[in-house]
Amino acid sequence: MKTNSSLMEPTVITSLYQLKCSSCQAVYDSTQLQTFCTSCQSPIITAFELAPASPFEVIDVAERSMWRYAKFLPLLSRKHRVSLGEGLTPILELSTLGNILGLDKLWLKDESFNPTGSFKARGLSMAVSKAKELGVEACIVPTAGNAGGALSAYCAKAGIQSTVVMPKHTPEAFKKECLAFGAELILVDGLINDCAQKVASIKKERNCFDMSTMKEPYRLEGKKTLGYELAEQLNWNLPDVILYPAGGGTGLIGIWKAFQEMKRMGWITHIPTRMIAVQAENCQPLVATFKGLQPNCSNYQGKATVANGLAVPRPFAERMMLEVLAESNGSALAIAEAEIIDNLKEISTAEGLLIAPEGAALLAALKKLLKSGQVQPYEKILLLNTGSGYKYLDNFDF
Structure with a gap:
């Protein structure tokens, strides 16, 4: 049986982009595996060449996943x-x-609907896809929980x-x-920073991508597809306030990156949103x-929390998170363990939603x-719930 050879060719689906350091602006080869900036040890970001365009011309509306924004993803x-149908x-x-709170409009973006039950599916879908494209055969990750599950699932799908490496608790x-x-699965005493040290040790012995x-x-x-998605769902009228549970902060940075990209393309005229970490x-x-x-x-010492994903004592992208807070006129605040538990119960009984404790912390903050x-x-x-509370039931005595 003959086939149409043109249908077998890879389909180019992305815009032009380059990799550059988020701090010193050094440019990196996008055809090679990259980690972080070797000059200043800052995160490397993907910078797209964007021009004014209608969202209806570039969003793949038939695609029922985050890949409807494939034009703005570097694959x-x-x-x-x-x-796996993420997004x-x-x-x-x-x-x-x-x-109860006397609010005109209170929304919850519920990421528990993602594969593996958390927003980590978005980042790992993209990262594992790119790893596959660049020939990676093995991946490793330190995790507080959800990222480990997502990496495991997407690597299984990819054949990687x-x-x-996860805390024992x-x-x-x-x-x-x-x-x-x-x-x-490797279990470690301590928090995610201790897991990261174990990963560094393992990488010296094995060829695996971090x-x-x-x-x-x-x-x-x-993760930035969160920003595109909530803007589209809200008919391009952004919230005044987004509360985000910040551990490593990838979603906080990603949402703000998406807002900036959409503004450059004319999808939104201004960004009214204050980002609250x-x-x-x-x-x-x-x-x-x-x-x-x-x-x-760099020298912060943290303790374990019922909101496992928030136990990130030394986030690598702290500077970028602070920049988002500054640019959005946002702020940051912390919530006690008892408040997290109480607000998780309140959301469950009031709204019928068993959300992650990280998400429950947002109601207390609000x-x-x-x-x-x-x-x-x-x-x-808008509250950004990062995942399903069902995974955390060991943390609670209801």
Whole structure:
């Protein structure tokens, strides 16, 4: 049987882009595997050449995943796309809580609908796709939980070996998830920074590519689809306030990157959004730096938290997160463990949603911001829930 050879050719689906350092602007070869800037040890980002265009001309509306924005994702050939249907998660109106708090508009972007139950699916879909395109055969990641599950799943789909290094105290669901996908699971005493040290040791002995948060350029690109998606879902009218649970901060940076790209293309005329970073009191390096309590997070010592994903004592992209807060006139605050638990229960009973404790911290933060007058009841407010609360049940005694 003869086939049409033209149909067998790789389909180019992306715009022109280059890799450059987010700080010193050094340019890196996009045809080769890259990690972070060798000159100043800052994250490398993907910079696109963008021109004014209608979203209806470049969004693949028939694609029911984050890959509807493939024109703005740095994958050269569709044949390397590794997708499990990530993205297009709902924006839910929290009507009961909105009425209780006296708010005109309170929304929840619910990322628990993603494959593997968290927003990590976006970043790892993109990063594993690019790793496949560049010939990677094995990946490794330090994780607080959800990134490990997502890496395991996408590597399984791609036929790439995966190794996950995770704190021993992580809830069992996260561990079993990685094992189910065939990953090698290594448990470490401590937090994600201790896991990162173990990863560094393993890399000296094995040829495996490190997928650590912001230490390669492509997880950020997957996460930025959050920004494109919520703008499209809200008919290009951005929220006044977005509360984001900030561990490594990839989504915070990615959403803001998407907003900037859309503005350059004329999809939005201005960006009214204030980005609010929320952390746990047990581990609040960004908050401490934001408030001037330390010069940076390099020596910060954190503790474990029921919101496992917030236990990131030394986020590699701290400077970029602070830039987003400054550019958006945003702020950062921390929430106590008891408040996280109480607000998780309140959301569950009021709205019928069992969200991740990281997401529950946002409701507690919103109450503080309303009380202080930093957020007004008439503003459009969006909470970004990062994942499913079902994975965290070991952390709670309901």
